Amino acid sequence: MSQLTHDELIQIRRHLHQIPELALEEYQTHDYLLEVIKQFDQTYLTIRVPKELPTAVMVRVAGTNPRRTIGYRTDIDALPVTEQTGLPYASQMPGKMHACGHDIHMTVALGLLSYYSEHQPIDNLLFFFQPAEESKNGGKLAYELGLFTGEWCPDEFYGLHDNPELPAGAIGCRMGTLFAGTTEVNVDIQGQGGHAAFPQNAKDAVVAAASLITQAQTIVSRSIDPIQSGVLTLGKLEAGTIRNVIADHARIEGTIRGLTQPMIEKIGQRLQTICDGIATSFEVDVKLELNQGGYWPVENNADLTSHLIAFMQANPKITFIETAPAMTGEDFGFLLAKFPGTMFWLGVEDDAQLHAPTLTPDERAIDRGIEAITQFINYRMQENYLLEE
Numbered sequence: 001m002s003q004l005t006h007d008e009l010i011q012i013r014r015h016l017h018q019i020p021e022l023a024l025e026e027y028q029t030h031d032y033l034l035e036v037i038k039q040f041d042q043t044y045l046t047i048r049v050p051k052e053l054p055t056a057v058m059v060r061v062a063g064t065n066p067r068r069t070i071g072y073r074t075d076i077d078a079l080p081v082t083e084q085t086g087l088p089y090a091s092q093m094p095g096k097m098h099a100c101g102h103d104i105h106m107t108v109a110l111g112l113l114s115y116y117s118e119h120q121p122i123d124n125l126l127f128f129f130q131p132a133e134e135s136k137n138g139g140k141l142a143y144e145l146g147l148f149t150g151e152w153c154p155d156e157f158y159g160l161h162d163n164p165e166l167p168a169g170a171i172g173c174r175m176g177t178l179f180a181g182t183t184e185v186n187v188d189i190q191g192q193g194g195h196a197a198f199p200q201n202a203k204d205a206v207v208a209a210a211s212l213i214t215q216a217q218t219i220v221s222r223s224i225d226p227i228q229s230g231v232l233t234l235g236k237l238e239a240g241t242i243r244n245v246i247a248d249h250a251r252i253e254g255t256i257r258g259l260t261q262p263m264i265e266k267i268g269q270r271l272q273t274i275c276d277g278i279a280t281s282f283e284v285d286v287k288l289e290l291n292q293g294g295y296w297p298v299e300n301n302a303d304l305t306s307h308l309i310a311f312m313q314a315n316p317k318i319t320f321i322e323t324a325p326a327m328t329g330e331d332f333g334f335l336l337a338k339f340p341g342t343m344f345w346l347g348v349e350d351d352a353q354l355h356a357p358t359l360t361p362d363e364r365a366i367d368r369g370i371e372a373i374t375q376f377i378n379y380r381m382q383e384n385y386l387l388e389e
């Protein structure tokens, strides 16, 4: 297979859309990615399936006169969301959906890789198809497993995220922090069950959970400087078995977001204080678990990002939009703390937002994204080459 055509890209994206898989379970996706990659001309490619992270795929493209290795990362996992788009190519995996557009991300990466399998780059390229972005820290795992060592170490690293609020194919970026850091929150409340008719003999975990949730919502509104930003969303609550039994246990799961580490830590500390207060006032046990993993704030490297922005702005064929920081999280933040690089948005123009069951990215973004990124990588390689001649 030569460079992927528009029709092939659309077909690949729609196939990927039909087989969404959750973090670290992306086996079908992995096999399909390999199947596509193996059809490219292999002359310049080396494919690696790391046994330590079996759903990942890494591909090196050997450069003609390499001065460095330019990394490009795409995430490959999906979300536990039941799709409601009604599309003919909707998810065939019950309860799972590419509701964050990682099918678009993968297709753009495959488009880039197919281009460079036909047009040997000057520098080496490293493509990293990363499992587990939505949870379970795929980026951090890969780093800690030593996947980026030796010839697999990028000198600079790029990655994108799709953005329904930007026009299809537009590139969005900013200097400094692009995305928030996030911390996963788990709260377990252990009370004492009993008969609905005799609350005086029980310790109701549902009432304690309700109060905890309401108090937690005062953290951002009352404890945080309004000029700064933070988020605490408690997205999951489980308790009880039937209406007439007082629940002995409740579990709350959520996420803290902040643009700086001190902000994330402050929200976590306030939440701990509230949990301790709930334990005292409701006479229940409350266990709070905070796990940041690799979801560090996405800090774009100043030098590389100024190059990327200047290039995109100067190119009349590319719509470039300078964006504000977003409270979305990304474990690419961890990798950007280890390797200089830049994350940017790719517009996919849709009314639905990321993680919505109706998300329908505009597929025109695929060709436009591939075009803009290829041009940037080519410029970057030429630039490096000229500077060091």
Ligand SMILES: CC(=O)N[C@@H](CCC[C@H](N)C(=O)O)C(=O)O
Residues within 6 Å of the ligand: 100, 133, 134, 135, 136, 161, 182, 183, 184, 254, 255, 256, 295, 327, 328, 329, 330, 331, 354
């Ligand atoms: C781009 C995006 O939507 N990313 C996810 C990352 C999840 C972070 C982590 N598991 C958490 O929820 O704290 C997001 O929800 O922003």
